[in-house]
Amino acid sequence: MLGARRPHSSAALLSTVLLLHIQAAVAVSFQVLVPAGPLSAPLGGTVLLSCHLSPALSAQAMQVKWSRPQLGQDVHVYLPDGTEVQGERYRGRTELLRDRIQSGSLALRIWNLTLRDEGRYLCDFQSDTYFSDATLELHLTSSGSDPLLDVSLYKDQGVSVTCLSAGWYPEPNVLWRNSHQKILTPESEQKLQSDDGIFNVSSTVVITESSDPALTCTLSPGSPGPEKVSAIVISDTFFPRVSSWRVPLFVILVILMICVCFLILAALCLWRIHKEKGAIYTELSTFLLHLQPFMGVGPC
Numbered sequence: 187m188l189g190a191r192r193p194h195s196s197a198a199l200l201s202t203v204l205l206l207h208i209q210a211a212v213a214v215s216f217q218v219l220v221p222a223g224p225l226s227a228p229l230g231g232t233v234l235l236s237c238h239l240s241p242a243l244s245a246q247a248m249q250v251k252w253s254r255p256q257l258g259q260d261v262h263v264y265l266p267d268g269t270e271v272q273g274e275r276y277r278g279r280t281e282l283l284r285d286r287i288q289s290g291s292l293a294l295r296i297w298n299l300t301l302r303d304e305g306r307y308l309c310d311f312q313s314d315t316y317f318s319d320a321t322l323e324l325h326l327t328s329s330g331s332d333p334l335l336d337v338s339l340y341k342d343q344g345v346s347v348t349c350l351s352a353g354w355y356p357e358p359n360v361l362w363r364n365s366h367q368k369i370l371t372p373e374s375e376q377k378l379q380s381d382d383g384i385f386n387v388s389s390t391v392v393i394t395e396s397s398d399p400a401l402t403c404t405l406s407p408g409s410p411g412p413e414k415v416s417a418i419v420i421s422d423t424f425f426p427r428v429s430s431w432r433v434p435l436f437v438i439l440v441i442l443m444i445c446v447c448f449l450i451l452a453a454l455c456l457w458r459i460h461k462e463k464g465a466i467y468t469e470l471s472t473f474l475l476h477l478q479p480f481m482g483v484g485p486c
């Protein structure tokens with residue numbers, strides 16, 4: 187009986203062991219999930235890169251590595267024995283959040299973000315028998331200062347208004363509009379990038395007395411984020427040469443010329459009437475000679 191049952195029993199044992207092996211192989215396969223779409227974080231600020239397993243297996247006995255595949259750098263590695271290794275360039279700036287490692291989640295916090303932290307990150311889970319990874323993209327942003335508007339006279343032709351704003355990343359766009367929402371073309375525009383990647387922007391428009399005096403300068407970031415706007419109304423007093431000085435001068439000149447013509451006509455008439463009388467002619471000549479320094483006109 188015993189002998190007869192043995193072969194049967196060992197066959198059953200073998201198939202049970204095989205089944206367990208297959209089940210184990212199925213159970214350790216997993217997928218790595220990261221947030222869809224790029225993440226955005228402020229330059230100089232902090233970001234949390236999350237990454238987890240599906241199904242939610244424990245990752246305690248796995249190796250979990252955050253790295254920069256494009257740069258060939260390891261950022262932060264968790265080893266199966268529970269120790270961690272921090273990448274050279276990330277020393278003192280990263281932390282793994284291990285509180286949910288039992289459910290397969292290991293987020294990475296990076297602080298004091300610099301432009302070199304921008305780009306792709308690979309999150310890689312590795313068990314004894316299986317591995318999987320996922321990539322996420324980090325974008326950095328910096329919102330600049332409120333635009334400052336600087337007004338000055340422009341080559342006797344009008345007034346130039348310069349819009350200044352510092353501290354942008356990525357490169358922002360500058361847009362000038364008048365009160366009718368018409369877009370104005372700047373006379374000049376400058377975007378200076380400093381060594382740390384930050385942009386300073388300066389844009390100048392020129393307006394004349396006949397232009398719409400209400401202007402807005404809008405800086406919009408090169409990535410999703412709030413705009414910065416400044417507005418100004420240029421008063422007439424900014425056009426002194428044209429409005430309060432040139433027009434009166436022109437009127438005075440015209441009046442002066444009319445006076446001169448009158449005097450010449452009067453002199454001619456007097457000269458004709460008293461043509462024969464040499465004495466009166468002499469009188470008139472003296473009169474005109476006296477007048478000469480004031481009028482700038484010689485005797486007829």
Ligand SMILES: *[C@@H]1O[C@H](CO)[C@@H](O)[C@H](O)[C@H]1NC(C)=O
Nearest residue numbers: 230231277278279297298299
């Ligand atoms: C991170 O920035 C803070 C100021 O926000 C500074 O005090 C600290 O020294 C910086 N740490 C590193 C590692 O650069």
Ligand SMILES: *[C@@H]1O[C@H](CO)[C@@H](O)[C@H](O)[C@H]1NC(C)=O
Nearest residue numbers: 352353378379380381385386
């Ligand atoms: C940008 O502006 C800031 C603040 O006004 C200044 O400190 C910095 O030197 C400027 N950078 C460049 C490249 O002009």
